Amino acid sequence: MTNLDPDKIKVILATDCGSTTTKAILIQYVDGEYRQTHRGEAPTTVEKPFADVTMGVVNSVTEIAELAGRRLVGDDGRIISPATETDGCDIYISTSSAGGGLQMMVAGVIAEMTAASAKRAALGAGSIVMDVIAANDGRRPHDQIQRIRDLRPDMILISGGTDGGTTGKVVQISELVAPAKPQPRFGSDYSMPIIYAGNKDAREPVSEVFSEGGFDLQIVDNLRPVLERENLGPARDKIHDIFLEHVMAQAPGYDKLMGWTGAPIMPTPGAVGDILQTVARLQEINVVGVDIGGATTDVFSVFDETFNRTVSANLGMSYSISNVCAEATMPNVLRWVPFDMNERELRNHVKNKMIRPTTIPQTREALMFEQAVAREALRLAYKQHKEFATTLKGVQQQRTVGDTFSQQTSGQTIVDNMKLDLLVASGGVLSHAPRMHQTAMMLIDAFEPEGVTMLAKDSIFMMPHLGVLSSVHAKAAEQVFDRDCLVYLGTSVCAAGTPKPGKTCFKYELTGDRTASGEIIGGQMLLIPMAEGESGTISLAPARGIDLGEGPGKKVQKTVRGGTVGLILDGRGRTLTLPEDRSSCQSTVQGWLDALDVYAETTESMAV
Template sequence: MRIVATDCGSTTTKAILIEERDGVFRQTFRGEAPTTVEDPFADVTLGVTNAVTELQELSGYKLIADDGTIIRRASVNDVDGCDMYISTSSAGGGLQMMVAGVVREMTAESAKRAALGAGAIVMDTIASNDRRKPHEQIQRIRELRPDMVLVSGGTDGGDTKKVIEIAELIAPARPRPRFGSEFCLPLIFAGNKEARTAIERIFSGEGFALSIVDNLRPTLEREHLGPARERIHDVFLEHVMAHAPGYDKLMEWANAPIMPTPGAVGDILQTIAKGRAINVVGVDIGGATTDMFSVFGGIFNRTVSANLGMSYSISNVCAEAGMDSVLRWVHLDMDERELRNRVKNKMIRPTTIPQTLEALVFEQAVSREALRLAYVQHKAFATTLKGVQQQRTVGDAFKQEEAGKSLVDNMALDLMVASGGVLSHAPRMEQTALMMIDAFEPEGFTEIAKDSIFMMPHLGVLASVNPRAAMEVFEKDCLVILGWCVAPRGEVRAGKPAFEYTLTRGGTTLAHGQLVGGEMRLVRFALGESGTLEVRPEKGLDMGAGAGKPISREVRGGSVGIVFDARGRPLKLPHTQAERRACVEKWLKSLEVYV
């Protein structure tokens, strides 16, 4: 079987070729070309054809017909053509949505979760308690030019009054769609079923293309996002894509519905988490935004940190984190004034890449803070449902936990996947691994991998039509396994023993050692190798089996190896600059980061 997959990004269209060889699916060739959705070309398929042409040149198979379309094979024995073509798209800024609900923390948040999970960028969330006056809300709705609106509110059989009030704010405000002035703005209603008649009345003949799906919060105890997400995908294809230049042709070519890029990334992570029964965190750090994905206990969440990025948003990262926070990761002497100039330069010239070691160290320090802040935002959003009844016993008198607890638990985290320029294109794998460890502070045993050529979107769509192929390519070609981070939860005492480790394979000890508080150590464990790692933490430190209890786990090798981190969690750096710098330098040296 031969599959061609493309991802039409804002600037580049990336194509990959996946082939089944000896019963195993592998990604074999890759090509890319500039995206052609904007003028003067105004036809996305031109870019797709160019990217697939590069695949054709590299592979030697004829994939593009004379009329520019993708050739399909009549049988698997044919040399030329492919069996399947799939695509994702984030061209033209991706899918941009406005969502609304009755209470910001309840139905409005569920609506936001549905939109983000479907791969959209949420431009604004309107709610009855968003502390804005109705005229301010109307003004905001008028200013936005979303591709789609999702309205929720009220449980089934619950409130209708506030739902209708929100609908009555949106209807007269008449937000204009981004594409096509004569095009009716798609509006999905996923709220109280008893309000449907009123909603139909309000949005009839008002320039809206209304579609009604099941309530995404039928009760406050249950979130039912599936129908809303599916409808968002459908509407994205039927309305938004149909109005984007060349997408009508692209949809005809594709064997599976075209998906928004982040939605596809989310799908593949969910497939992997489900298939391997693990908890996953994925990050895609871009120039303007950082996308964060997580699957904990089977629950998928995605957040977009709109102002955290490495080029357009770098200035905001420095402002939000503070220059001191950024510089705490730097072990070299740097002039703060010069760094500020460097930040601004990066902002206005986003394609520049570091030319000196100093510039690289600084950029990677900024990326740590961008990732850290994005993760904090993600943890705050990925929570259990709010407004839910709690069950208590008398024993809970002094530990009454609130609803809305974060689902993200670093100790339960099994796999971290890094993607995005600063992580994927770091000169050394050790740099990517350390950036991820410093920013995310994983606890216990955590595998670290990177998606070096950002193949996850392609695989997300592929998972919808051929899950086996998606899984195999994901495991073998998509992810570059960097290794493992092994770190205890708890406060360590500098210089005092933190934990002991023993790495064995088939009864042979491969590595054994002890780490003291504040130390990091790298044990090389090559890709393809596997073994059993036993760790014995000191009293008060937890590796996943409980404080002070030993634990062992099967580990696989990676490009970096096993990183033992005895700095403690939460991670604390020394207060004085000299001590901090010495510590960072020691860690960098231990992990051979800038060798």
């Protein structure tokens, strides 16, 4: 970790080494604030024939150097630091997901309790969780052992038992892992790292179990010392340490790169989680972030300072598009498409996209279909996230007579769309949509925000860089996040409840940079132009049974911010339901798309 005084850091260079591309950004202190000034990109060089990640880093940084007119790479091929007036940077930082990122297996005694906490720790550290083994996961022991044998994780996290609780069960889990002799993904001559973060009373017998067989056992504090509290920090820190010492060390060139950076290299998703937590803490808001890729969708949330991350494996827009259609079902995908499509042809199109994942939609119809798939992928990923981001399960609750009619159990989701302040989108289908209106509409349809929510997208996938920056300079990270990273789409005002079609859903009055007033009818959507930098105050008077943030029927007054799309008023109600009849569904969806001007007419002639 750097010992630099944050006030003396004026030039920051950051890279994110992805599987295919290394993206570099330059952040400079300009006119009293930190701004992202230049960016560069180059292919990642972790694979043969290059087999040295620093080559891609130097190439991307060289691009920035040329754009910025600033010498960043010295004659020795290293990044120049510290900065002078014309050369170098004060600090260089990096994240990495090259080589498939960090892949882990986790184990615990009870699937819903210690194993769930272990999964949260692993996901929060930025890992892909390949499987969760638990004493009650429904699989027979020899099936569990077979599964462990088949996996080739980078490391294994074992939890189980509260401190002073069960030792037998957690040792039993260890006894399944040890004879399975899981092989690490990289390097046949390196010992499989096992992190034990369970009942402290079981440390000795667990150590005994892993004393032979080529394991590297590391013991940290219990991640669930009591049922009522998680303590994920020590396990998470150890995951990062092992990621650097073992996993990164196996990747070509990373030993060199680690010598260049002023802060530990972080797994990319872990860094994204960090910046969202930093922003949520500094701005005192609740945030949801999503990154939809070709194979997977990551969802991050911070509600009341509690962070959660999920990775929905096989919900993606190219490699996994077929799986999205299978899980969501084709009728659910097609409900977002306002015209008829031949289902047999569509199924073949989906498979063709799966086997040729780099193709792009050429026609508007193809684009609308892909964006319909994206809505379902996002909806399913968010559903999984809500099911995972819960209050701790297994916690005993004291009830009184007054609780008779509100029988809340432990394990309720903490994701509350009415409390959501900021929804951030990233990933190709959202970031590169031809119109930002499409991005906004996909977000609203899939996430169903309630009340007043700001919508934004990550301009150039800068969140990983800012995440690692937040560990050394939180203020710089937050300033760049707000000014350069996010492109604000606008604000959505969405009614919760079941509005009556044709009747008033809510009345609104907007004052400030723009003025407007009127009423939204049940089922209606309306777009009020409100440019980036504009803001105002909206007063809302919902109909009976309709909630806009203060409870059913209660008036609301909130500050709203404009953006590239504007102010979106949504009177469709929550949960969002679409007509079952195909033709009325099509006309309803077409009405919504028209109201938000989602797909502007194009006149391109493709034949020449």
